[in-house]
Amino acid sequence: MTRLQTTLGQFSFDSCVMNASGVHCYDRTELDDLRASKATTFVTKSATLNPREGNPTPRYKAVPLGSINSMGLPNLGIDYYLDYLETVEVGESSPFLSVTGLSREETHTLLRKIQSSSYNGLVELNLSCPNLIGKPQLGYDTEGVNDLLTEVFAYFDQPLxxxxxxxxDLTHxxxxxxxxxxxxxxxxxxVNSIGNALYIEDETVAIKPKNGFGGLGGSYIKPTALANVHAFYQRLKPSIAxxxxxxxTSGRxxxxxxxxxxxxxxVGTALQEEGPAIFDRLEAELRSIMAEKGYECLDDFRGKLHYL
Incomplete structure (x- = not known):
């Protein structure tokens, strides 16, 4: 019997697959869909202080090996997601509340609002949206990340x-x-999507914002995502999951x-295309692979990539 339980900080989860922020998590209906699915937990849309409509449409396009999008953080605002999360019991497992500030000041306002709320679950600070017009990704500014986290951890004490x-680049x-x-x-x-890709159909770009430049997702980016996962697994202290x-797109x-x-x-692009039923399939396929290889739990193979 294969077991898919995993842990993250003080929280434990019955399985290991969930949605990626930005996909099927905009409002209560979509979040309820995730809670009713085989997803082990869920993450909200990345919330800003106030609701945002996002970039003009068309801003998402499914393409042969994935997707390109320039959504521009459409969301219903932090208060909406905090109100929803008050209906969710945070016990041994936890949802994820994703937030991103449009400025450093807004980031602190968001986190202080969470700190003073009744929500005591996991918080994801998004440093990596590539689709905000005129806004660079803070995640590429090492000094800026250091300064922001220094300020944040001076007051924020929830799991972040x-x-x-x-x-x-290995140096990065x-x-x-x-x-x-x-x-x-x-x-x-x-990782978040690879920023500022360009997909062309005949002689025309596939999406409207930024003259067609958008974040690349799906199978196109799996090798890059795996490299980033393993690079951080090798470099981060064990307490950081x-x-x-x-x-x-598959259990593999x-x-x-x-x-x-x-x-x-x-799961992002594949969830967008297949819907929450994808979690049943992914879990079944993962169990099959584990059984074939003789693995009983995730710890049997986590991080144990073979080298030549």
Whole structure:
């Protein structure tokens, strides 16, 4: 009998797959769908202080090996998601409340609002949205990340993690890991979509915002996502758990994320295309792979990638 239980900080989960923020988590109806599915938990849309409509449409396009999007953080505002989470019991497991500030000041306002609320579950600080027009990704500013987290942990004492952009240079892994290891983070989530890709159909771009430039997701990015998961598994202190995100369409993809060191695995593009029923399939496929290889639990192979 295979067991899919996993832990993250003080919380435990019956399985290891869930949604990625931004997909099927906009409002109560979608969040209720996730809670009724085989997803082990859920994460909300990345909330800003006030509701946002996001970028003009069309802003999402399914393409042969994944998707391209420039959503621009459409969300219903932090108060909406805090109100919803008050209806969810945070026990041994926890949902994730994702937030992102449009400025450093807004980030602190969001986190102080959470700190003073009744919510005591996991919080994800999104440092990596590539689709905000005129706003750079803070995750690529190592000094800026250090300064922000120094300010945040001066007052914030709830379990907090960060969502990161993909990195492409070993030196950059070293630099950002050195910063993250200084703080009592519960987790890192890696990766967000690869920013500013361009997909062309005939002679026209596929989405409207930014003249077609958007975040790339799906199978296109799985090798990059796996590299980031494993690079951080090698560099971060053991108390910081890793959530693997990117390119998950099958149980084999979930298996590879865990093999690289992930404790939880998030699904984005494939969830958008298949709906919450995907979690039943992913769990069944993962169990089948584990049974074939003789693995009884995730710890039997987590982080145990073989090298040549």
């Amino acid at each position: 993690g960060v969502k990161l952009p993909p990195y492409f 892994f070293d630099q950002i890991a050195e910063v993250l290891n200084q703080f009592p983070l519960t987790f890192v989530n890696t 890793i959530i693997g995100t990117g390119g998950v 993809d979930v298996f590879e994320h865990i093999l690289c060191g992930a404790r939880l695995v998030q």
